[in-house]
Amino acid sequence: QKEVEQNSGPLSVPEGAIASLNCTYSDRGSQSFFWYRQYSGKSPELIMFIYSNGDKEDGRFTAQLNKASQYVSLLIRDSQPSDSATYLCAVATSGGSYIPTFGRGTSLIVHP
């Protein structure tokens, strides 16, 4: 059973701070890693994907992947109240036909 674990939160950070969201996965053969943002009552929106160890930056977002430790994280710099949402981690493997396994999500609250 492939598992993707996330702390449900809520993670509360002040506006302007760095929000750090973490995700661990059980399948060591995982190859593709995704972060989605889901606002309340809306569908998930793809923020970033990462395939290789290390950091990948896109604007205020940085995804970090460590395959040896089987974790992937998302950093949000200069957090804004509009970043308040649930962040879903998803992991996929070719052996699983690239059907991603989603974590339950971490709720982020950015307070002014």
Added chain:
Amino acid sequence: GAVVSQHPSRVICKSGTSVKIECRSLDFQATTMFWYRQFPKQSLMLMATSNEGSKATYEQGVEKDKFLINHASLTLSTLTVTSAHPEDSSFYICSARQGPDTQYFGPGTRLTVL
């Protein structure tokens, strides 16, 4: 990113009726689409994988005769909830896969069965 549409966005129906939800990939072809269900404050639950031109693959516990999926073209998949009951009320979300592994989600359909 790629655009996926879903229609209708919201539907209210009487118990016992059937409801069809459409999912379209607007700017790319998707050989694979996925259907999810999400209850309030719960995680996404994959219902089935829809492959163009072939039968859908249903997840364990999902009734294929109740949730009919048709993927007639590379840009359209439909989910029909047959003989809907109040316990089927949920947020139904489709996604379309672009490339080998990247999914883009539709905006979702909120179904309320009275």
